[in-house]
Amino acid sequence: MKAQVFEKYGNPEQVLHLVEQEKPIPKDNEVLVKIVATAINDYDWSMVRGKPLLYRFLFGLSKPKSRIPGMELSGIVEEIGPKVTQKRVGEAVFGDISNFGFGTLAEYIAVPENELLSKPDKLGFEDAAAIPHAATLAYQAIKKIGGIQKGQKILINGGGGGVGTLGLQIAKTYQCHVTGVDSGPKLQMMHALGYDQVLDYKKTDFTRTGETYDLILDCKTSSSAFSYLKALKENGNYISIGGHVNKLISLLFWGKILSVFTSKKLQILALKPNEGLDELAEMVISGQLKTQIDGPYSLEEVPRLIQYFGEGKHQGKIVIKL
Numbered sequence: 001m002k003a004q005v006f007e008k009y010g011n012p013e014q015v016l017h018l019v020e021q022e023k024p025i026p027k028d029n030e031v032l033v034k035i036v037a038t039a040i041n042d043y044d045w046s047m048v049r050g051k052p053l054l055y056r057f058l059f060g061l062s063k064p065k066s067r068i069p070g071m072e073l074s075g076i077v078e079e080i081g082p083k084v085t086q087k088r089v090g091e092a093v094f095g096d097i098s099n100f101g102f103g104t105l106a107e108y109i110a111v112p113e114n115e116l117l118s119k120p121d122k123l124g125f126e127d128a129a130a131i132p133h134a135a136t137l138a139y140q141a142i143k144k145i146g147g148i149q150k151g152q153k154i155l156i157n158g159g160g161g162g163v164g165t166l167g168l169q170i171a172k173t174y175q176c177h178v179t180g181v182d183s184g185p186k187l188q189m190m191h192a193l194g195y196d197q198v199l200d201y202k203k204t205d206f207t208r209t210g211e212t213y214d215l216i217l218d219c220k221t222s223s224s225a226f227s228y229l230k231a232l233k234e235n236g237n238y239i240s241i242g243g244h245v246n247k248l249i250s251l252l253f254w255g256k257i258l259s260v261f262t263s264k265k266l267q268i269l270a271l272k273p274n275e276g277l278d279e280l281a282e283m284v285i286s287g288q289l290k291t292q293i294d295g296p297y298s299l300e301e302v303p304r305l306i307q308y309f310g311e312g313k314h315q316g317k318i319v320i321k322l
Contacts, residue, residue, distance in 0.1 A: 003068050003106030004302045009050030012306035016048060018299065021068075024110035031087050031113050032079035037129035037296065038104040039162075040318040042242055044069040045310040047102065052245045069306075070104030072096045074119055074128035084113050092119040094128035094281075096136065096273040105302055107322055117277055122285045130291040130317040131280055132273075134162030138170055138217065139276045141239045141269045146215045148174050155179045155206060155231070158219025160186030162317035163241060165193060165292040167217050173288060179213070181206055182312075189315050193292065207231045215239070221247045225254035225266055232264045240268045292316025 001023045006015040026032045046052070047059050047069050059065060074094035077087050087093065093116040097104065100115045119128050142148050154171050156164045159180025171178045172194060180195040183202050190198045199206055207227035214236050216228065221243025228238045228251075240251060248268060255266035283289040296319045297305055305318055 001107040002299060003103075004070075004299065005067050006048055006064060006069070007067065008063055009048070009056075012045075012048045012310070013303045016069075016303040016306070018302075021106065023108050026079055026081040026084075026110040028081045028083040029112050029114075030081045030110045031077045031084055031093070031116070032108060032110045033073065033075040033093060033116070034078045034108055035073050035075040035104060035106065035322050036125040037075075037322065038070050038073045038320045039129050039133070040302070040305055040309050040314075040320070041071060041133050041162075042309075043071055043098070043102070044105070044306050048306055049310075054245050066102040068103040068106050070106070071098045071102050072129060072132040073104040073109065074125040078108070080113075087113045087116070087118075092121075092125075092128075093117065094119045094123075094125075094132060095277065096132035098133070098271075099273050105299065105320070107299075115274075117274060117281075120281055120285060123281050126293060126296055126319050126321060127284050127291045128281070130162065130293055130319050131166070131284060131289075132277055133271075134317055135166045135280045135289070136274065136276055137163045137241045137269065137271055138167035139280055140271060141217050141241055142167055142170050142215065144276070145239050145267060145269060146217070146237045148176065148215060150174045150176070152176045152214035153179075153212075153233070154215045154217070155181065155213045156217045156219070157181045157201070157206065157221075159195060159198070160190050160315060161219060161312075162292070162314075163217075163219050165190075165316050166289060168193060168195060169289050179206070179211075184313070186315055189292075212236065217241070218243065221251060223247065225251045225258065228266060229258065229262070229264055235263045236265070238264070238266045241271070293319045295319040296321035298322075
């Protein structure tokens with residue numbers, strides 16, 4: 001099989017190479033999936049570069065433990081292990097495999113059957129690859145932790161990426177007023193998607209405008225906890241799904257302390273892979289959610305696309321079709 005493989009950390013366009021690998025053999029409880037579509041995430045950008053350095057405790061200190069990046073997929077089960085009971089050969093599946101590991105930027109992968117959901121027939125393979133990670137991040141942050149209410153005032157920082165574009169649509173099902181923060185060509189796309197207000201972070205710091213919000217979903221935490229506190233209404237929720245490591249550590253520390261003295265909450269989402277994915281898939285099928293796909297691209301283009309993702313130039317979710 002063909003796979004994007006890296007042996008050392010570095011610039012994605014220099015260290016990733018498309019090579020032939022042995023097709024994996026599924027273990028007792030595993031299924032072998034022929035991947036039809038996959039996608040690029042922040043984990044891929046961090047994993048291939050080995051940065052921030054703290055992440056190397058997860059990915060491997062001196063060299064990568066997982067040589068093939070990628071963590072979400074849609075595909076077809078080609079073979080099953082002897083103890084598999086829930087999946088069958090020929091079944092279409094999809095999901096976020098990050099509880100298990102990585103390796104979806106390849107033609108095949110063997111994963112435990114419980115890491116994948118059955119793909120509804122009416123859900124296309126590209127859409128199915130675009131939602132497992134991004135949509136569940138948005139769903140769990142806005143609905144499960146944020147406790148979204150009808151008519152609230154919401155801000156999404158990083159509003160033009162995969163999480164932001166899906167988060168907007170979830171918020172709109174509650175008739176919320178949504179402000180999106182991003183930059184460059186994404187701003188026009190965000191207006192077209194339905195954001196009520198769009199801010200260019202290169203020109204405007206949303207924490208300093210004096211505007212306050214019921215809920216802030218931050219895909220790119222880069223300021224102090226106190227800055228975000230000022231941007232929240234009383235009883236407001238700030239939820240981060242990622243950003244600069246030092247700011248996240250500070251947020252984790254101060255969030256717990258400040259919660260004692262204020263009704264405002266500062267939290268970091270601990271994602272539960274695939275939780276809510278069935279509901280999200282039905283929302284896509286019904287038209288309540290529409291994926292914003294950047295692509296699809298080929299497997300050969302992955303090194304360039306990971307760099308493109310890291311530079312923040314993507315509009316929506318970068319999808320790879322095999």
